[in-house]
Amino acid sequence: MTTVTNGVNVQALLDAREALKKSPEAAQFVWRASSKWQNGVHTTITVKDFYGLGEERAHKSESVFQADHPEVFAADDNGITPIEYLLVGLASCLTAGVASVAQNRGIQLRSVEATVEGRHDIRGILGADPDVRNGYNDIKVTFNIDADASREEIEALVAQSQKRSAVFDALTNPTDVTVEVA
């Protein structure tokens, strides 16, 4: 148990869980991104500040993302499409979950790889068929995990990571979204 080193500070997370049970206000976080239109369908997004544990905070450094469309959409392809960012979020969130749960359960990981595929009928966004939705029809995540654990234990890691995943929840359950002009 003590020799497991997945690099996740589980004790800190468990301590935080106990502390936040008593002060739910501190558990309220606000995550932010700001975007700036470049040209065509190319947008630059920056992420740095957020709010949490009762005060304004910031990442160590700013992250900058480019979003565009591929050339088959007659665009310049300066970056990945917005809907691909959802896959980025899902894969990273589930992987972080696998590592945390493994650490907590004393399972040593050697490698964790995932491929994420979202099936998307673009007739929806093009308005070509009103019965087709805009978003993904479905998403499939396939994990390849090498760890000191049985297949059942690995499946349980993956199940538990979905159970506690923010992005999995955000994608599988509806969220109230407000969009307004400032």
Add this chain to the structure above:
Amino acid sequence: MLERGEVANSWRRERWDSLRLLTPNWQTRLPGFPYQGSDPDGYMTVAEVTEFIERYAAFSRAPVRTGVNVTSVRRADDGYHVTTSQGEIRCRTLVIASGACNRPVVPGLSEGVPPEIEQVTPFDYREPGRLPDGGVLVVGASATGVQLAAELRRSGRPVILSVGEHVRLPRVYRGRDVLWWMDVSGVWDQRYDEIEDLTRARRLPSPQLVGTPERATLDLNTLTGMGVELVGRWAAVRDGSALFSGGLRNMFSLADLKMNRLLGTFDEWAVTHGRDAEVGPVERFEPTRPPASPRLRIDLRGGEIRTIVWATGFRPDYSWLHVPVVDDKGHLRHDGGVVTDSPGMYALGLPVLRRRRSTFINGIEPDAREVIDHLARHLGLPR
């Protein structure tokens, strides 16, 4: 002993017609009062449970005062001041045994349901014939939800079952009732102070079990086979439609993995306790079959759904308890039935009160003994 209704009131007033206990008869025992009928492996009907408890009341000569409703309990100098429909009572100690399932839980979502849809809880529900014809959406896939979904489907109605986290169990494992395994292997004797996540254990939904003479398993595969449509956890109502979670497959994985881990502990117990030869061979069950593409949205105004059955659990009612010992989720704060924040106050009959067994009728004996020991010490009585 004050009882607002009659002896066995919850069994007389708050159960549907077809209900049978999910615990086998030999487990339906009260202190000094085992099951003595001819069908130890069967499951009692509601009428039989009522009769069993009535006979126990006579056998134990418990001083029950029926028709006395407790409307308020307050702290007094050296104990409690109890107001009832029949007058005031002062007492030094008080045992709250008012039940864990006084009210059905109905989520806030229900407020967004269009008025033309009839909504019922397990307390209103009696039998399928009393519901309007047409489709039924059963919300919740624990014991109540799977039982009502099956019965409504058998009545010929289209049934959709919204499935969140659940506990899957086969009725019979290796030839023995699965609750025999819980009982003998020590799972039910696990003490509350040994359980890692007690809050979770106390909130665990009831297992997908039904008591029938055939001892049939009633899991989600059975329901799918009957033509019940499975959808994910009901997440929201938007523009007159119910929106269901897309996380259904993981609900299945969690329940299948958990069931298999539990069956594994039974297998291990049978080997280490030399019982392996007396039970059947090790079994594993088909994983829960996911629907090809579970529906994420159902229009509640289109007429497909005429009735919603909320099988979303039960909660205790402490509206009469005017002592600050109830947490913000409506649960009594207690340490194994001892309400430590209010000396002289005790509780019995709550889920995992002192052990996993506490959730069931047969758990009362050791719980009552230990809690009453504490109470007697509090009063300075010799034991």
